[in-house]
Amino acid sequence: MKMSSLMPDVKEVLISSSEIQDKVRELGEIITRDYSGERLLLVGVLRGAVIVLGDLMRNIDLPCEIDFMDISSYGTGTSSSGVVRILKDLEEDITGRHVLVVEDIIDTGLTLSYLLRSLQARKPASLEICALLTKPSRRRVELDVKYLGFEVPDEFVVGYGLDYAGAYRNLPDICVLKPEVFAKA
């Protein structure tokens, strides 16, 4: 692939696009095996999970549907505000369904634990989490993540769906930005 014009803002590539693709394929195969014979509803958390959800579902060889939720725990900055709001709820009734929540990254875990509580109350047949990334050192609540891509250090990362102030989601790799990019904001 041609080099992204956003690369001058990047300090370091943490996970390359080919490593991500290999991992997503592997996760898709495991999910396919685990849910064999079932219909699956993938719930993407907007907006960061859109890219991983799109790649993941093409690696799941089962009848599968998608739905989205938008939850906000962050402003445009890089640290948690502690405020969690549902900005957009599901279109589907998940009662009795096998629900797999797909998230880009779990940081403090506050967003996802709130979301899981809300989904569990609707009585799905099963409810699990698939997260591309996790920052274990930042976790503030216990979360059982069944399908996990990679652990990343306590650094703000962008690319493959993850943004800084709305930008950089289209970088194909998971990257750390140069400090001067944050200084400009």
Ligand code: IMP
């Ligand atoms: P949590 O509630 O602290 O777990 O925050 C999770 C959400 O914060 C994720 O869904 C991301 O949207 C965002 N987030 C957390 N860490 C990062 C990061 O390093 N880069 C980009 N977004 C992040």
Ligand code: MG
């Ligand atoms: Mg998110």
